[in-house]
Amino acid sequence: MNRLTQAVIMLLLGATVIKATVTDTYLRYVKAGLGPYLLAAGILLAAAALATFWYEIRTARNREAAQAHDHDDHGHDHEHDDGHGHGHGETRVGWLLLLPALAMLMISPPALGSYSANQAGSVGLSAASDYPPLPDGDPVEVTLLDYASRALFDSGKSLTGRNLKLTGFITPGPDGSMMLARIVLTCCAADGRPIKVGLTGVSMDAPADAWVQIEGVYSTQVGTDPVNNAQIAYIEVRGWQEIDEPKQPYV
Amino acid sequence: MSTSESTHADIGEPAPPAEITPAAAPGAKKRTTKAEPWQFGPLEGLAVLLILLLLLRSRLSVVVSSAGLQTWTTIFVSVLVQAMPFLVFGVALSAVIAVFVPRSFWAKALPQHPALAVPAAGVAGVILPGCECGSVPIAGSLIRRGVTPAAALAFLLAAPAINPIVLTATVIAFPGQPLMAVARGTASLVVAVLMGWLWLRIGRPEWIKLPHRPDLDDASKWRAFWAACRHDVMHAGGFLVVGAAAAATINVVIPEAWLQSLASNPVVSVIALAVLAVLLSICSEADAFVAASLSQFSLTSRLVFLVVGPMVDLKLISMQAGVFGRRFAFRFAPATFVAAILIGSLFGGVLL
Numbered sequence: 184m185n186r187l188t189q190a191v192i193m194l195l196l197g198a199t200v201i202k203a204t205v206t207d208t209y210l211r212y213v214k215a216g217l218g219p220y221l222l223a224a225g226i227l228l229a230a231a232a233l234a235t236f237w238y239e240i241r242t243a244r245n246r247e248a249a250q251a252h253d254h255d256d257h258g259h260d261h262e263h264d265d266g267h268g269h270g271h272g273e274t275r276v277g278w279l280l281l282l283p284a285l286a287m288l289m290i291s292p293p294a295l296g297s298y299s300a301n302q303a304g305s306v307g308l309s310a311a312s313d314y315p316p317l318p319d320g321d322p323v324e325v326t327l328l329d330y331a332s333r334a335l336f337d338s339g340k341s342l343t344g345r346n347l348k349l350t351g352f353i354t355p356g357p358d359g360s361m362m363l364a365r366i367v368l369t370c371c372a373a374d375g376r377p378i379k380v381g382l383t384g385v386s387m388d389a390p391a392d393a394w395v396q397i398e399g400v401y402s403t404q405v406g407t408d409p410v411n412n413a414q415i416a417y418i419e420v421r422g423w424q425e426i427d428e429p430k431q432p433y434v
Numbered sequence: 435m436s437t438s439e440s441t442h443a444d445i446g447e448p449a450p451p452a453e454i455t456p457a458a459a460p461g462a463k464k465r466t467t468k469a470e471p472w473q474f475g476p477l478e479g480l481a482v483l484l485i486l487l488l489l490l491r492s493r494l495s496v497v498v499s500s501a502g503l504q505t506w507t508t509i510f511v512s513v514l515v516q517a518m519p520f521l522v523f524g525v526a527l528s529a530v531i532a533v534f535v536p537r538s539f540w541a542k543a544l545p546q547h548p549a550l551a552v553p554a555a556g557v558a559g560v561i562l563p564g565c566e567c568g569s570v571p572i573a574g575s576l577i578r579r580g581v582t583p584a585a586a587l588a589f590l591l592a593a594p595a596i597n598p599i600v601l602t603a604t605v606i607a608f609p610g611q612p613l614m615a616v617a618r619g620t621a622s623l624v625v626a627v628l629m630g631w632l633w634l635r636i637g638r639p640e641w642i643k644l645p646h647r648p649d650l651d652d653a654s655k656w657r658a659f660w661a662a663c664r665h666d667v668m669h670a671g672g673f674l675v676v677g678a679a680a681a682a683t684i685n686v687v688i689p690e691a692w693l694q695s696l697a698s699n700p701v702v703s704v705i706a707l708a709v710l711a712v713l714l715s716i717c718s719e720a721d722a723f724v725a726a727s728l729s730q731f732s733l734t735s736r737l738v739f740l741v742v743g744p745m746v747d748l749k750l751i752s753m754q755a756g757v758f759g760r761r762f763a764f765r766f767a768p769a770t771f772v773a774a775i776l777i778g779s780l781f782g783g784v785l786l
């Protein structure tokens with residue numbers, strides 16, 4: 184692959200990374216904390232591409248100037264240093280960098296959803312030392328992690344008597360039941376693991392992967408995740424509505 | 435150098451037929467002769483490919499609409515997005531080492547005797563706050579700048595595992611078990627130093643085949659810097675794509691329930707998690723959290739997971755084969771794998 188082609192691929196990749204960062208689509212793949220670094224990396228990629236363009240054009244101009252002077256090939260002096268003379272196989276693998284760029288630009292893969300939630304066991308929760316009362320609010324918003332932890336390790340003491348609001352996507356549970364899930368990310372989607380909460384009460388007819396906001400109350404029911412036998416907390420649904428996917432799909 | 439070809443041929447732009455020196459002809463293997471006013475080069479190929487893909491875009495989304503394939507694409511992209519800053523900054527740092535840091539610096543910075551340089555370089559890994567994708571090109575640059583390969587390899591293995599970010603992540607992932615981070619740091623350092631010494635004893639210089647890089651000796655430092663960045667991004671980045679694809683495949687294909695059955699036997703669980711670390715190719719900054727979630731497995735086997743992961747995994751093997759040559763990678767990776775399992779188990783048995 185010649186240098187200009189490499190530069191085009193790098194520019195494409197850099198632009199894709201910058202676009203994903205600016206439009207927040209990168210949040211489907213990694214944690215928000217990586218954003219600034221991602222932006223810097225995209226800019227550096229684009230800069231390397233532009234530098235390559237610039238040096239290429241200058242080399243070409245030098246050569247033309249040299250050729251105008253005489254037909255001696257000293258204009259090629261700059262040419263033998265290009266580092267691709269040693270074999271096109273060396274950088275041929277670079278073509279593969281088109282794959283992530285094109286995948287992001289054209290397919291724009293969605294955030295992980297029910298498919299992954301079904302494949303992996305619910306995340307292992309550890310008991311916190313104490314569970315302070317929930318903040319004010321009726322209903323009060325609780326994350327799935329917080330709800331499950333309070334329900335399983337504190338026997339729902341801090342949840343009883345409160346109207347709760349939980350956000351997540353629908354994933355099919357065992358025996359045709361429905362569960363509310365969210366993917367917990369530590370770094371990137373490759374290490375994403377689901378947190379699942381079982382649903383009882385009002386029946387819901389939302390399809391898998393639909394994002395919903397439910398209102399409900401603490402339920403004493405506890406189940407197990409068929410994948411890893413982890414304990415799963417349940418919530419009694421009183422009402423629900425479908426919502427758009429949040430900008431930050433992961434927790 | 436062989437190619438005195440004109441850039442016009444490279445660019446493939448409709449250039450005015452350049453004056454051709456007879457010497458240029460042998461170099462132009464793949465391309466047609468330059469006497470042609472226009473030719474179909476890689477750049478044109480790229481342009482046609484991009485236009486075709488744009489036209490087929492809607493169909494493309496239909497093809498990847500199955501849930502498994504969609505998950506594959508998401509994980510593939512996310513591994514690369516996660517690795518991209520580390521790759522790019524690692525490449526930039528390695529270009530600085532290759533171009534701006536004089537050779538004499540390394541002679542002064544590291545102990546003269548190779549046997550001492552190995553642990554020194556291993557400990558120096560503490561200062562590189564990143565994951566393994568960045569350390570491969572850096573180690574390549576170090577060797578190129580005259581650092582003894584054994585020391586560069588110790589750095590390569592130690593840096594992704596013992597830097598403060600990774601150890602902090604390990605402490606957070608294993609609350610109440612601070613010894614996990616201690617065991618991880620020491621076991622990783624020991625493996626790295628042992629592998630360096632092993633290289634001193636039985637390694638052969640000819641196993642490492644660093645590609646010829648005349649661009650690094652360019653008279654213009656900045657030109658050389660950008661050339662090094664471009665080359666390493668395309669090169670190491672390309673192999674990273676291979677590794678990410680493999681890791682995404684494993685991630686989607688291996689059912690977790692299947693892992694459960696392996697956790698009961700202590701020996702099997704160690705080997706299973708060591709193999710899983712290689713296959714999953716998770717970034718060393720994240721692997722502690724994954725290890726924490728594999729709670730059915732013994733602490734020792736999870737320690738082995740954390741020691742093996744940053745040193746041997748699919749994307750690393752792929753990148754090492756690209757940067758150092760296949761003969762190197764296919765010897766080094768299995769040896770490191772065995773050493774990491776043994777030492778990880780030893781530290782796990784004693785400390786955890």
